[in-house]
Amino acid sequence: MVSLSPVSNTGLLPFEEGIDMLDDPIADMIAARARAQQLDDPYADVCFLATVTSEGQPEVRAIALRDIEAQGIGLLINTNSPKWRQLEAAGQYTLQVFWATVQRQYRIQGQVALMEAERLQYYWSRKGYHSRLLEVYYEAVEPQSQALRSREALLDGMRALRAQYPDRDSIPLPASLVGVYLYPMTIDAWHGSPDDRLHDRRLFTRTEQGWRSSVLVP
Ligand SMILES: Cc1cc2nc3c(=O)[nH]c(=O)nc-3n(C[C@H](O)[C@H](O)[C@H](O)COP(=O)(O)O)c2cc1C
Incomplete structure (x- = not known):
């Protein structure tokens, strides 16, 4: 686990030299995330x-x-959650990631598409017992973010589900769980430079010819 204690007066970890902004912001994100994973971000x-x-x-x-x-x-x-209802009704979102270990922030806006069933099944196959059980709870007992009369009510509901589904493989993928792809139309990519604050910030816009980019004041 990387230490999050500040090493500069910005509170950010040191700028890592040598990772230049790529022309394709998706490739840039993939590379930055892989590096962040290596660094246990x-x-x-x-x-x-x-x-x-x-x-x-x-x-x-x-x-x-x-x-x-x-x-x-x-x-x-x-799909029983407020976030889904909002996403579906407004069709608008901003997605943000920030990886301190590599000094990268991305802010994304765009479209939403449903993930294919096989891909959802793949992610479900990687979910642990408790995570699966909670998804079933949202569907069978109370939706996510619903107010309950007490924490005991939650524990009672989960106890009943644990009795019904004693092991991970007995838990079926609930119909209310969906996979989505947030398809970026714009990506505001920020490569931090904490020493001089002259962060390299670009706004990428998707066009039919590929990504168009402009440099932004950081
Ligand atoms: C690190 C972290 C990861 C989380 N991952 C998820 C997630 O994958 N799905 C989810 O529904 N909630 C996740 N949560 C909980 C959400 O932040 C939030 O409390 C919940 O989704 C509220 O749902 P709503 O915004 O639809 O009301 C996570 C919370 C934390 C702190």
Whole structure:
């Protein structure tokens, strides 16, 4: 586990030389994440998804980041959750990642596409017992983010599910769990340079000819 204690007055880890901004921001993200994983970045597999409610209230939450691929950023989302309802209704989001170990931030906006069933099944096959059980809870007992009368109510519900599904392989993939690809149309890529604060920041916009980029004031 990498230490998150500040080593400079910015509170960021030192800028790593030698990773230049690539012309393809998806390839840039994939390379940066692989490096962050090598460096045991605690956020290498986490992203932050912002959506907006029907009242215009922004909501943001941490989500497990699956794969980054040409078709988009893979996430699993339960369709009983507020985040799904917001994503579906507004069709708008901002996804953010920040990997301190490699001094990279990406802010992404774009479209949403459903993941193919085999890919969802693949991610399900990697989920542990408790994680699977919680997905079933969202579908069979109470939806995610629902207010409960007590924590005991949650524990009771889970006890019943554990009795019904004593082992991991007995838990079926609930229909309410979907995989999505967030397909970037714009990516604001930030390569940090904490010493002089002249971070290399580019806005990539997807066009029919490929990515167009402009340099932004950091
Ligand atoms: C590191 C981390 C990873 C998380 N990963 C997920 C996730 O993959 N899926 C999920 O539904 N919630 C995840 N959560 C919980 C969410 O941040 C949030 O509490 C929950 O999704 C709320 O759902 P809503 O925004 O739809 O109301 C994670 C939280 C943390 C701190």
